[in-house]
Amino acid sequence: MECDSAHSIIESVLQKKDVYCPTDFYQILGMARRKNLFKVEILSTKDILDFKLLSKVVMRNRSRDSVGNPVQWMKLKWMRYSKETPDVIQFKYDYDDAFSHPRVTQATRGRPQVPWSNEIDSVYQEPPALSKAKYDDLQYLCNSLAIPPAYHPFYQSLRYDGQMIDRLAEPDILDATDVSTDENN
Secondary structure (H helix, E strand, O other), X not given: OHHHHHHHHHHHHHHOOOOOOOOHHHHHHHOOOOOOOOOOXXXXXXXXXXXXXXXXXXXXXXXXXXXXXXXXXXXXXXXXXXXXXXXXXXXXXXXXXXXEOOEOOOOOOOOOOOOOOOOOOEOOOOOXXXXXXXXXXXXXXXXXXXXXXXXXXXXXXXXXXXXXOOOOOOOOOOOHHHHHHHHHO
16 A cells, blocks of 8 residues: 555654754655655644534434444444545445445434534644653653754743643653662661
8 A cells, every 4th residue: 555655764864863853854754755746735723623512413323324334343344435525425335345335424313413614623722732751751862862952942832731631551661760769668
């Protein structure tokens, strides 16, 4: 597949490059191939759209196909959309099967939905904040010069929220402070 080839090229180029800042990816990805350069589309925070309301208004039928059989979304192997029939999602459970389809705008029981206004709001009005712990870790990397000084202004300009809880899993390896406290016990 073409996307697998692109991912392979990008991975091999990234193995040879140091990336200190997310903006470094723009140039590296754009120049990953010598011919037919990749086109890098730089998005802003406001380009990330919230489709939850649209899906509630437009996708009224998510559970039954056109014959009335229940749709088993987790078992789908192939989905196809067509501009000619925007209210239909064609799907297959097996590659040899014929396409089935639910008409997603088909009315089901319940109260009628508010009509869609054709405007989709952004998820974020400003860049999301980091947790204080993540921000402190990045500042430590800057202060220890693991991140070169030319990149420090980027990391110092990041917003953080002291109330935000870091949702990352606990690390597998204990850091130096955990080891020293364990030895004292």
